[in-house]
Amino acid sequence: MDNKKILILGGSGFIGNAIYKELCKYFDTYGTYCHAANSYSTNNQFVHYNLEEDDIVEVLELVKPQVIISALRGNFSALIIAHEHILEYVRKENCQLYFISSANVFDAYSKYPSYEMDKTLSESIYGRLKIRIENMLFRLPKEKMAILRIPMVFGNSSPRIRDMKKAIIENEPIEVFPNLILNVTNDDKVTQQIHYLINRNKTGIYHLGSNDLTHHEDFIKEVLERVGNFNPIIKRVYTTNEDRYLAVLPKTNQLPKNLQFTFQDIIDHHVLN
Numbered sequence: 001m002d003n004k005k006i007l008i009l010g011g012s013g014f015i016g017n018a019i020y021k022e023l024c025k026y027f028d029t030y031g032t033y034c035h036a037a038n039s040y041s042t043n044n045q046f047v048h049y050n051l052e053e054d055d056i057v058e059v060l061e062l063v064k065p066q067v068i069i070s071a072l073r074g075n076f077s078a079l080i081i082a083h084e085h086i087l088e089y090v091r092k093e094n095c096q097l098y099f100i101s102s103a104n105v106f107d108a109y110s111k112y113p114s115y116e117m118d119k120t121l122s123e124s125i126y127g128r129l130k131i132r133i134e135n136m137l138f139r140l141p142k143e144k145m146a147i148l149r150i151p152m153v154f155g156n157s158s159p160r161i162r163d164m165k166k167a168i169i170e171n172e173p174i175e176v177f178p179n180l181i182l183n184v185t186n187d188d189k190v191t192q193q194i195h196y197l198i199n200r201n202k203t204g205i206y207h208l209g210s211n212d213l214t215h216h217e218d219f220i221k222e223v224l225e226r227v228g229n230f231n232p233i234i235k236r237v238y239t240t241n242e243d244r245y246l247a248v249l250p251k252t253n254q255l256p257k258n259l260q261f262t263f264q265d266i267i268d269h270h271v272l273n
């Protein structure tokens with residue numbers, strides 16, 4: 001086992017927990033939880049942390065991580081303050097910060113997919129929050145930070161697939177966006193990629209999605225076929241008249257071939273269960 005100590009903020013969440021499960025076999029890995037107390041309060045590797053009430057520095061000084069992975073959701077202003085404090089800690093200690101960002105940092109650009117070095121611009125509050133925290137990270141020395149931009153995350157256990165199954169059972173419509181062109185990932189792919197980045201001490205900006213693009217409607221329909229032999233109600237939602245891209249493709253910082261994948265790999269990963 002590598003002696004690197006890793007702390008996953010949001011270790012009880014969908015992405016944070018997938019990363020925890022992947023890394024804990026190889027590194028001394030810790031996580032935080034907030035509302036999910038039942039499953040984590042008796043696990044010694046997990047620390048309770050509520051970003052609206054607690055000081056993150058206390059958690060950091062308790063765990064003393066060399067790598068922090070930020071996979072939190074929560075109140076936007078509390079998230080900004082927490083990241084200010086995390087950055088202060090990272091700057092003065094022997095520590096790196098991996099921040100889970102989103103394709104939404106480019107959601108104001110609808111005509112093309114986006115690459116690592118493109119300028120960010122967002123029309124959404126969520127995208128602007130991610131940009132704000134990314135910009136804070138850019139003030140760290142480059143070897144201390146990584147920005148991981150992630151597109152929509154699927155997978156059998158993902159909230160997105162769970163919600164679709166629930167909609168089918170309850171005879172509710174599933175929304176698709178026929179004009180939306182995107183790339184995608186799943187929990188397995190993203191955690192393997194993050195494992196590689198941490199192992200190789202890689203820093204900078206990474207776009208962690210499929211190498212190719214798909215229409216949201218086509219993709220969801222194919223995934224639904226894998227998930228079960230149902231007749232789901234599909235609701236087509238048009239947000240614009242023209243095609244709109246929400247895609248983060250890799251160009252400058254490519255991962256090795258065995259960690260690259262296509263949207264079809266993500267579809268094929270969905271199985272009946």
Ligand SMILES: NC(=O)c1ccc[n+]([C@@H]2O[C@H](COP(=O)([O-])OP(=O)(O)OC[C@H]3O[C@@H](n4cnc5c(N)ncnc54)[C@H](OP(=O)(O)O)[C@@H]3O)[C@@H](O)[C@H]2O)c1
Pocket residue numbers: 009010011012013014015016032033034035036037049050051052070071072073074075100101102103150151152153154
């Ligand atoms: N899922 C996607 O498709 C996707 C795509 C791109 C980027 N991302 C980014 O990836 C990150 C993780 O997303 P996710 O989908 O894994 O979210 P999630 O399942 O909702 O997990 C969020 C995590 O934040 C914790 N949390 C919530 N409120 C908190 C609070 N007040 N104080 C402290 N911790 C709190 C949760 O803890 P409890 O559950 O214990 O309360 C959980 O560990 C987010 O930053 C998100 O923007 C997600």
